[in-house]
Amino acid sequence: MAVAAFSTASLRAQTTTNVPAATTTNAAPATTNAPLPAATVEQRLESVEAYFSNGDPTAPLKDTNGNITVTSPIMSSLSNSLGSTYTYPGAGHNAWLLTSTALVLFMTLPGLALFYGGLVRKKNVLSVLAQCFLITGLVTILYIICGYGMIFGGAGGAAAMKLDWIYGVVGNPKVCWMFANVTSAPNPGYSYWVSENVYAMFQMMFAIITPALIVGSIAERMKIKAILVFMTLWMFVVYFTQGHMVWGVNGIMNGCWNADAKIHGLDFAGGTVVHMTSGWSGLVLCIILGKRLGFGKENFTPHSIVLTYIGASMLWVGWYGFNSGSAVAADIIAANAFTTTTIATAVGSFVWPMWEWIVKGKPSVLGFCSGAVAGLVLITPACGYVLPSGAIWIGIAAGTIPWFFCYKVKGWLGMDDALDAWSVHGIGGMCGAIMTGMLARNAANPNLATFLSNPKLPKVYVTDSWFQPQLWEQLKTVGVTLVLVIVGTIVCAFITKVLVGLRVSEEVEMTGLDTTEHGEEGYHS
């Protein structure tokens, strides 16, 4: 999700002497009682122009100390979670994020639900649907209570940043506790033109789909009670932490937003935050849980590739909100992200079945679907940073590497990753994050130059070459992510096991989870 808020236009606005003639007669930022003078037409125009470049509309209204010294119709009376009033949200940018939020929800309900639902046996189809919906409600509650603040609270100004439990790593649940002060005013820490509540809801959909992806690894054998407990723990230990490190304004791995980041990682829409965390957690969990009864001997064919196809198609459409919406604006970066997403996904959906055709003799529908999803996964961290040409390479890798992991590596390792969450999301997310380091180009995103070519930094990270220094930053990011996810998941799994147990009984597993855990049947013949 990294953002385009520091556009060149806003930097220009800050360097010109934009303290207008009118205010000099009223001298200093004087008494709070004296009403501020009206902004000049030029100032107001500059604020409006910032809408197009996704720049800061308040920049033309500020003095060199950064205080707003004039009034303008663009200022609303609503304050944001920083405690200050701000401008009205920008209609187009807000509209795109409103749409994107709905699209990302659509990815989970019913996109992922159907994609996964079709892949399990008939007797377990409802358990997948139930788990997706349960996670939606559960994560919403956790996020509203303190999740939003723990991930993004660093934007609450310098004061809030100091409240981090571990600075730049673990946020503080008291920041934005119970969603306090999150209003329709933008929070310029994350976006100049999108309402903070819209941004928070948008991000919440990411928080929802991430644990839902884990369901793919543990399908058909985990207790619903265990899922409830495990996911609650996991959100705090893994997701809120990873999110804060990579996307928080003061996050230590937020390379394209935090000039003081320790690791200058790039993750546009969640290759590490969403896919690596869920995929590698899935791996750890499926090993701890053990294989399904009859694995390798019985027939575990998907009960409806038709449902899977419908789900995969919905995922593609919804993912435009996920990727392009992560520009947090309807701007040039969103446009590029939309383009690269389309290219990588389409190429991935083509390459995967081609490998099947070559090696197995038949291109399968599941291959088309998996190739598309793999393409979407790999382009996720890269979409706002690479060019269309880069997206082609990413699509080819997506149709090849996750395919190989599903087709061969999974068999070598022998674990029961039921729906291949690790091969597609864990490995795919990791490859995407690494390729972002190789394919990020300055021409794709002006923020790369601002943050990663900053004179404060020891070197230029994005030099527009395949083995640029950014690649090393991505490897470091991936490494930290892996440690957090693997250790975090092991801890959460064992706590859950002690509290409620993890796996259903043999009898329940044989009968199927739908009738035993949910009291319902998916189909009545």
Place this chain on the structure above:
Amino acid sequence: MKKIEAIIKPFKLEEVKDALSEIGIEGMTVSEVKGFGRQKGHTEIYRGSEYTVDFLPKIKIELVIADGQKDAAVAAIVKAAKTGKIGDGKVFVSVVEDAIRIRTEEKGDSAV
């Protein structure tokens, strides 16, 4: 009275029904079943997992007829259902003790 049970390939159902109709047999019960004999199953591949599906879909036709019609019925079924390839199916004939038409409570040959 005799009962005929025939397991046939699903796409042959219409032909068999028409063939029986031509010799005056209009009623039957049909069910979708799975089975195998000498015909092998097929392999399905889902991502990295290969499954051999042994059971093949078949259609089972059951009819109860008067003794006199038995030979004609069996011949009609066999002729219509045959493709000459493995998996064509089988016909079984057994004796039926009684038959009752529910609506009129007729018994015996007049019930079939």
